[in-house]
Amino acid sequence: MSKIVFIGGGNMASCLIGGMLANGFSSQDITVSEPNEESRNRMTSTHGVLTTADNNTAVSQADIVVLAVKPQIIAVVAQPLSNALSHGPIIVSIAAGIPVNALQNWLGQGVTIVRAMPNTPAMVQSGATGLFASQSLAAHQKSVIESIFSAVGYACWVGQESLIDAVTAVSGSGPAYFFLIYEAMLKVAQEMGLDSQTSSQLTLHTALGAARLALASDQTPEQLRKQVTSSGGTTQAAIESFQEQDLEAIFRTAMNSALERAKEMSDDFAG
Ligand SMILES: NC(=O)c1ccc[n+]([C@@H]2O[C@H](COP(=O)([O-])OP(=O)(O)OC[C@H]3O[C@@H](n4cnc5c(N)ncnc54)[C@H](OP(=O)(O)O)[C@@H]3O)[C@@H](O)[C@H]2O)c1
Structure with missing residues (x-):
């Protein structure tokens, strides 16, 4: 099973994790890295997942990293992670409006990025998510990422990054x-x-x-x-x-x- 690390344990992370656990993911394959102790405790008591306050250690053991922090702080959170990515995990960003090239400037040019645009009905497992991958993914990687988002509703891939803006205008808003x-x-x-x-x-x-x-x-x-x-x-x-x-x-x-x-x-x- 892929090891999945969430950076940020807020609303969206909690909603995705809830859906994933209801759809066959194991809590022991999911780690939430989050500075706030109260949020970490909530993740443990609600979902039974692993938690840490150390983003770099968490990322260094991940196959898939989901960046689930607010867009305003994503640069500050992403830059220090670049040293922990040499093993080549896929970075999935759910931050609205942050393009692949900004993420690669912070994380490293060779890093594989998936941009995901979920919407709020994901909170009740009726979301709609558009996904875009910066480079082609292996079939099993594509399938794990799809299953993270289809656990909270409908998910589909788009072939160009610019179409994520269209997804934002259709299902995001x-x-x-x-x-x-x-x-x-x-x-x-x-x-x-x-x-x-x-x-x-x-x-x-x-x-x-x-x-x-x-x-x-x-x-x-x-x-x-x-x-x-x-x-x-x-x-x-x-x-x-x-x-x-x-x-x-x-x-x-x-x-x-x-x-x-x-x-x-x-x-x-x-x-
Ligand atoms: N909510 C939605 O429906 C929706 C839809 C589409 C996309 N998104 C995207 O999803 C992302 C997350 O949104 P959200 O609503 O889940 O936000 P949120 O509830 O504020 O969650 C963000 C979490 O990240 C934590 N955090 C702050 N600094 C951190 C750091 N250095 N390392 C690790 N974690 C850190 C925050 O902790 P503190 O609370 O202590 O600061 C908070 O728990 C955003 O980028 C948003 O654009 C959300």
């Missing part, structure tokens, strides 16, 4: 788009006379049901929509209103704003 739609539907449902609990449950179960139906079907979203839309009916009245206001253009502008911001953030770090 995406939960907030749906929360915004949820907020709007909730307000309008209440204006129509439904109480808050009923409005919330009807909206959320509709979102969940629509996603499940689409996942289970081989039909296009347009076909699925047309099945709910009988001519002259209620759905058609609402859809026509969305289309008159060009909902697609609203999404295109918003998602391109997210994409541009992701690129700017990466450019700030690129060497």
Whole structure:
């Protein structure tokens, strides 16, 4: 089994480890390196994994190192690790907006980097993660990395680093788009006379049901929509209103704003 070391034992590390343990990883193959004693104790009591406060020793024994610290401190955390990587572990960075070349400047030019962009529904094992590898990985390495992220939802590889910015604009920021739609539907449902609990449950179960139906079907979203839309009916009245206001253009502008911001953030770090 691969030895996996997490640098940083915060929310995302805890969520990934919880999923990994539920999906057949052994707690004895996972080490969390974390300066905060309280966080280390929480990792031991919650997950039974090994812990240490010594990043370099932990990394020197790892096959895979998951960098799970905030982007603001990643340079300070990564630079000292460069001396402990001569055995060639793969570095998986989940830090948003930190490009491969910045990580290689800190860790060493030959180091294999995987950038992962998970999203917050990973907290309830329903995440969506995009992965990019700086160079081709052996099949077993690819499979272990995939299984870390598929333990908390869906995971897929993209072939170019720039596509991680697109993943950020689609699924990284995406939960907030749906929360915004949820907020709007909730307000309008209440204006129509439904109480808050009923409005919330009807909206959320509709979102969940629509996603499940689409996942289970081989039909296009347009076909699925047309099945709910009988001519002259209620759905058609609402859809026509969305289309008159060009909902697609609203999404295109918003998602391109997210994409541009992701690129700017990466450019700030690129060497
Ligand atoms: N949360 C999400 O949904 C999400 C989604 C996509 C990507 N990400 C990425 O995931 C990363 C982690 O996010 P998070 O929400 O898990 O953050 P977090 O809860 O703040 O976890 C970071 C952990 O790293 C620890 N740490 C600080 N300095 C360290 C050092 N020198 N060595 C080792 N550990 C150190 C922190 O300890 P202290 O608390 O003592 O400082 C903290 O426990 C971020 O880069 C973020 O961009 C998160």
